[in-house]
Amino acid sequence: MQYVPLGQTGLTISRLGFGGIPIQRIDQQGTRALLKAVHEAGINYIDTARAYTVSESWIGQSLEELGLRDSFVLATKCRALTAADMRAELAESLKNLRTDHIELYQFHNPSLKDLETILAPGGSLEALLEARKEGKVGHIGLTAHLAAVFERALEVDEIETIMFPYNIVEQQGADLIARCAAKGKGFIAMKPLAGGAIEDGRLAMRYVLSNPDVTVAIPGMADPAELTSNLEGAANTAPLTEEEQAACQKVRDALGTQFCRRCNYCAPCTVGIQIPSAFLFDGYIARYGLEDWARQRYATLPVKASACVECGACETRCPYQLPIRQMLKKVVEHFGE
CATH class of the missing domain: 3.20.20.100 (NADP-dependent oxidoreductase domain)
Structure with a gap:
């Protein structure tokens, strides 16, 4: 150390x-x-x-x-x-x-x-x-x-x-x-x-x-x-090393700039959506191809992304100014609910 x-x-x-x-x-x-x-x-x-x-x-x-x-x-x-x-x-x-x-x-x-x-x-x-x-x-x-x-x-x-x-x-x-x-x-x-x-x-x-x-x-x-x-x-x-630098670039290419850091400052959602968890499970499909596992995990969420009422309260609290409402719509597209 x-x-x-x-x-x-x-x-x-x-x-x-x-x-x-x-x-x-x-x-x-x-x-x-x-x-x-x-x-x-x-x-x-x-x-x-x-x-x-x-x-x-x-x-x-x-x-x-x-x-x-x-x-x-x-x-x-x-x-x-x-x-x-x-x-x-x-x-x-x-x-x-x-x-x-x-x-x-x-x-x-x-x-x-x-x-x-x-x-x-x-x-x-x-x-x-x-x-x-x-x-x-x-x-x-x-x-x-x-x-x-x-x-x-x-x-x-x-x-x-x-x-x-x-x-x-x-x-x-x-x-x-x-x-x-x-x-x-x-x-x-x-x-x-x-x-x-x-x-x-x-x-x-x-x-x-x-x-x-x-x-x-x-x-x-x-x-x-x-x-x-x-x-x-x-x-x-x-x-x-050059190999590690290349691996870092692959991570950047996969994540881009609009991703949830799971800081949870968006909480609490007015309808109870666990927003960071929804984005995490969605990422397992979008970035890692773990669709079956991601769907199993997403199914455990008590409130799904489709429950969003688009009040926008979460976006006012996000320190990264993410378009959370639009991102939740993508989650619904991937999971169907």
């Missing part, structure tokens, strides 16, 4: 981190077993969030039971905009994670307008600066899905790390990532597998970590097989 400084925070972290979103699909015992394996593999960076339902709680309980709290750099985040709300959210994170301090606390995907509220007097930055003085928070970061927010965050001295999507098919932040490194801020690559759209985890991690400006990549993991695949990709951070 390769270890590097996290920007200028003074923290040293593994270049492969643990993304805590998918553990919502398993249980607390499974989380504990997975974190034990993660520790044994040399990973020392954990990412979670207040918004990830049970993720903070299960991680906190697992680390306490395993006696491994001090073996990890914990990073979490919330969407609080005001100082008062941030104090409440931070208190809940500390309680959930069963700790008296969190190494990195981040503003979770604010819009440009929200970021200005965060930075203004009475904004949530004020509360995090107080918490840093009190030792409850070690460092402050920001996560973003839009390049304009990333660019604005680069100008804010108090923001020490920035998280942004970066993978084989998402290159919109490449120049900003280089600027982030030049400014001495840590860069955290989210969606290294494009939200599960890239199936070759080894190649995906090879691509992301071959960029020296990437401090750490945080693929979501929920089972040992995913951990193994990610470790294989992280084992070699040398420049990509």
Whole structure:
């Protein structure tokens, strides 16, 4: 495992981190077993969030039971905009994670307008600066899905790390990532597998970590097989071979630009469609030719894409501005319902 400084925070972290979103699909015992394996593999960076339902709680309980709290750099985040709300959210994170301090606390995907509220007097930055003085928070970061927010965050001295999507098919932040490194801020690559759209985890991690400006990549993991695949990709951070570059191009050609990253920000659907799942199963037909298997999986969805009433609420929440209503129509064409 390769270890590097996290920007200028003074923290040293593994270049492969643990993304805590998918553990919502398993249980607390499974989380504990997975974190034990993660520790044994040399990973020392954990990412979670207040918004990830049970993720903070299960991680906190697992680390306490395993006696491994001090073996990890914990990073979490919330969407609080005001100082008062941030104090409440931070208190809940500390309680959930069963700790008296969190190494990195981040503003979770604010819009440009929200970021200005965060930075203004009475904004949530004020509360995090107080918490840093009190030792409850070690460092402050920001996560973003839009390049304009990333660019604005680069100008804010108090923001020490920035998280942004970066993978084989998402290159919109490449120049900003280089600027982030030049400014001495840590860069955290989210969606290294494009939200599960890239199936070759080894190649995906090879691509992301071959960029020296990437401090750490945080693929979501929920089972040992995913951990193994990610470790294989992280084992070699040398420049990509010609064969690997060609394989990356094949992935780009297959996915294009309009694909769901499964971030789930579109939820909740007003009629209950599990939008990311519908797109995932559709992708198994469109990209991988697994029609029978995809149809079996799609059949398990309680509400099908055909139930869409075209209200458009999902599209207002999608950080990638996808034409979700039109994409759902394609799903109906493929599955018949």
